[in-house]
Amino acid sequence: MDPFYLAWKMRLNGYEARFVHLADEINCAMPAYVVDMVSEALNTRRRCVNGARILVLGIAYKRGVGDTRESPALEIMAQLRARGALVRYADPYVPVTVLGDEQLKAVPASDEQLTASDCVLVLTDHPDFDYARAAERAPLLVDARNATWGMTVPDDRVIRL
Helix, strand or coil, rough: CCHHHHHHHHCCCCCCCHHHHHHHHHHHHHHHHHHHHHHHHHHCCCCCCCEEEEEECCCCCCCCCCCCCHHHHHHHHHHHHHHEEEEEEECCCCCCCECEEEEEEECCCCCHHHCCCCCEECCCCCCCCHHHHHHHHCCEECCCCCCCCCCCCCCEEEEEC
């Protein structure tokens, strides 16, 4: 059910569902928060976002599907690119996407792609990705989906949101 429809129906019955609007505000602010976390993680390693090679793992709205409608990953990628980052993505369910006026093709989540990146950013926790391997190979991994939760990973290179 659409939460805004629920809030509207509640308002008709005399109730104000402020939590729905607050949740929407938080959700709308998350892409900027993730971009700031990536920037901070890179900065602590003496690397700026401008010119950084960032590999995004997963751009679909949720795990195991290829639907990118309403996916915050696209906004995060756009904001990183606006800051000068060189952004690529790997997603076995989304072979091609459009970002702005540019068509992007997925790259494999290979060891070469992982090690060639300044930062690997997990945005959709697809079951197809080997997160332990990604954490070992990537010089920096920012995990926005808790995909590495409970794994033994190098703590000096993995940032969990």
